[in-house]
Amino acid sequence: MKILHLDTNHPLLLEKLKAAGFINEENYTSSEQEIKRSIHSYEGIVIRSRFKIDRNFLDAATKLKFIARVGAGLESINIEYAEKKGVHLISAPEGNRNAVGEHALGMLLSLFNNLKKADAEIRNGLWNREENRGIELDGKTVGIIGYGNMGNAFAKKLRGFNCKVICYDIKENVGNDNAQQVSLETLQQRADVLSLHTPWTPLTDKMVNSEFIQRFHKPFWLINTARGKSVVTADLVSALREGKILGAGLDVLEYEKSSFESLFDSEELPQALKELLVMDNVILSPHIAGWTFESKEKLANVIADKIIRNFSKL
Numbered sequence: 001m002k003i004l005h006l007d008t009n010h011p012l013l014l015e016k017l018k019a020a021g022f023i024n025e026e027n028y029t030s031s032e033q034e035i036k037r038s039i040h041s042y043e044g045i046v047i048r049s050r051f052k053i054d055r056n057f058l059d060a061a062t063k064l065k066f067i068a069r070v071g072a073g074l075e076s077i078n079i080e081y082a083e084k085k086g087v088h089l090i091s092a093p094e095g096n097r098n099a100v101g102e103h104a105l106g107m108l109l110s111l112f113n114n115l116k117k118a119d120a121e122i123r124n125g126l127w128n129r130e131e132n133r134g135i136e137l138d139g140k141t142v143g144i145i146g147y148g149n150m151g152n153a154f155a156k157k158l159r160g161f162n163c164k165v166i167c168y169d170i171k172e173n174v175g176n177d178n179a180q181q182v183s184l185e186t187l188q189q190r191a192d193v194l195s196l197h198t199p200w201t202p203l204t205d206k207m208v209n210s211e212f213i214q215r216f217h218k219p220f221w222l223i224n225t226a227r228g229k230s231v232v233t234a235d236l237v238s239a240l241r242e243g244k245i246l247g248a249g250l251d252v253l254e255y256e257k258s259s260f261e262s263l264f265d266s267e268e269l270p271q272a273l274k275e276l277l278v279m280d281n282v283i284l285s286p287h288i289a290g291w292t293f294e295s296k297e298k299l300a301n302v303i304a305d306k307i308i309r310n311f312s313k314l
Contacts, residue, residue, distance in 0.1 A: 001021075001022050001023065001043045001044060001065070001311060002022075002023045002025060002041060002042045002043055002044070003017060003022050003023065003024055003025070003042065003043070003044035003045070003046060003307075004025050004026075004027060004035075004039065004042040004044070004045050004046070005024060005025065005026045005027070005028075005046045006027060006028065006035065006045060006046065006047045006048075006050050006051075007028065007046070007047055007048035007049070007050050007070070008028055009046070009048070009070050009296070009299070009300050009303075010296045010297050010299070010300035011300075012297060012300045012301060012304070013046070013070070013300035013301075013303060013304050014026075016300075016301070016304035016305075016308065017304055017307060017308070020304075020308045020312050021312065022044075022307070022311075022312075025042070032051045032057070035057075036056070036057060036060045037060075039057065039060050039061045039064070040060060040061060040062045040063060041063070042061065042063060042064065043063050043064060043065045043066070043311075044064070044065060044066045044067075044068065044307065044311065045061070045064065045066070045067045045068070046068045046069075046070065046303065046307075047067065047068070047069055047070070047076070048069065048070050048071055049069075049071070049076050051076075052076050052077070052078075053067060053076060053077040053078060053082070054078050054081075055078055055081050058078065058081055058082055058085055058087065061087075064085075064087050065086075065087065065088060065311065066087060066088040066089070066090060066307065066310070066311060067082065067087060067088075067089055067090070068090040068091075068092075068303050068306065068307055069089075069090065069091050069092070070092060070095075070299050070300065070303050071091065071092065071096070071290070071299065072091055072092065072093035072096060072097075072149065072150065072199070072290065073091065073199045073200060073227070074089055074091050074199075075199065075200045075201075075227075077089060088310060088311075090303060090306045090307065090310075092298075092299045092302035092303050092306070093148065093149035093150065094149055094298070094302050095290075095295055095298040095299030095300075095301070095302040095303070096289075096290030096291075096292070096295035096298065096299055097149040097150050097152070097153040097290075098153055098294075098295070098298075099289065099290045099291065099292040099294065099295040100150045100153060100154070100197070100225050100289045100290045101150065101153030101154040101156065101157045102157065103225055103251060103285070103288070103289035103290070104154045104157075104195055104197075104223050104225045104249070104289065105154065105157045105158070107223055107225075107249025107251070107283050107285075108137070108193060108195075108221065108223055108249060109137070110249070110283055111221055111247040111248075111249055111281065111283060112134050112135050112136070112137060112221075113132075113134035113135075114132040114133075114134055114280075116280065116283055117132060117280040117281075118132040120280075137158075137161045137162075137163050138161060138162045138163060139162065139163060139164075140163045140164070140192040140193060141163065141164040141165075141166060141190045141191050141192050141193070142155075142158055142163055142164070142165050142166070142191065142192070142193040142195065143166050143167070143168070143187040143188075143190065143191030143193065143194050143195070143220075144165065144166070144167040144168070144179060144195050144197060145167070145168050145169075145184075145187070145194065145195070145196050145197065145198055146169060146196060146197035146198035146199070146204075146226065147167040147168070147169040147171075147174045147175070147179060147181065147197070148169070148174075148197065150197035150225070150226070151167060151169070151179070151195075151197035152176070152178065152179075154195055154197060155167065155178035155179040156178050158178070159178060164180075164190075165178060165179040165180070166179060166180050166181070166182045166186070166187055166190060166191070167179040167180070167181050167182070167187075168181070168182060168183065168184045168186075168187045169181065170203070185215075188215045188216045188217065189216075189217045190217075191216065191218070191220055192218060192220055192221065193220060193221045193222075193223065194216075194220050194221070194222050194223070195222075195223040195224075195225070196208070196222075196223070196224045196225070196226040196227075196230055196231075197225070197226050198226050198227070198230060199226070199227065200226075200227040200229055200230065204226075204227065204230045205229055205230065206229065206230070206231075206232050207230045207231075208222070208224075208230055208231040208232065208235070208236065209232040209235045210232070210235040210238065210239070213235060213236075213239045213244055213245065214244070216244070219243055219244055219245065219246050220244075220245060220246065221245070221246050221247050221248070221249075222236070222245050222247075222248040222249070222250075223248070223249045224248070224249070224250050224251065224252055225249075225251040225252065225289035225290075226252065227252055228250075228252035228253040228254045228255070228256045228287075229254055229256075231250075231254060232254065233253070233254045233255070233270070233272040233273060233276060234271075234272040236248060236272075236276070237272050237275045237276055237279075240276075240279060240281065240282070246281065247281035247282065247283075248281070248282045248283070249282075249283045250276075250282065250283070250284050250285075251284075251285045251286075251287055251288065251289040252287050252289075253273070253284070255270060255273060256287060
């Protein structure tokens with residue numbers, strides 16, 4: 001079986017597939033149109049987020065049996081059409097869930113303890129102790145929306161902090177020892193912290209908007225290590241200015257390209273982003289929550305194992 005690799009990954013992925021008898025071919029530079037002209041020769045594709053796999057691409061891939069995405073989400077693929085054509089879809093949320101959980105926790109603790117602001121002040125010769133007095137996670141209620149691999153990993157990290165963890169998910173009966181499953185309304189009543197761990201879907205697109213934010217009974221802290229388009233930046237900025245949201249840790253932004261490799265096409269920053277960038281109670285990172293040295297190897301292992309398990313005998 002011939003597999004086309006469209007993005008670079010940990011070399012372990014190529015090594016394990018080769019050892020299992022697969023033929024690996026790598027093409028990291030050709031355009032989408034050039035790839036389409038040769039894709040009919042391959043039974044498998046391995047991607048990250050280089051470009052979208054749409055209907056036209058899938059129609060050109062006449063021998064295709066699977067698409068493996070080295071990551072958690074599949075939103076860059078026309079899932080419904082791929083499944084209609086009998087193409088098996090593989091992802092690897094198990095590979096970077098621990099990294100995401102640690103990153104979310106790191107952002108939350110940094111916000112609670114004013115680490116960004118205090119660090120910047122000291123570098124400018126200021127020694128402001130009282131102005132940087134922190135708050136403790138102990139006794140707080142953390143609400144998680146999306147309780148799959150990532151939400152579970154974050155909840156597990158919180159077990160040692162003596163805080164209450166609740167979760168909301170569209171699937172029933174996903175709560176466990178790490179988090180009590182509740183309704184969305186209950187989460188909005190109780191939460192001191194909201195952490196998003198949802199995929200991008202029509203249901204989660206622009207989910208965190210003014211109406212959603214105002215339903216929270218208390219001012220809260222927001223952590224988003226999921227998808228940037230789930231949060232309306234302008235509404236977030238308004239809530240931060242009003243004190244409805246106390247601070248935000250954002251690993252993802254509304255303005256990201258779908259490849260996640262850069263921010264946006266326009267040279268002019270959107271006004272809401274300009275405002276966000278100067279806020280002391282906002283911490284930003286460039287979509288790296290699941291982007292550790294360890295997760296790179298884990299993702300390669302998970303994807304290779306799933307391909308081998310499902311297709312090595314074909």
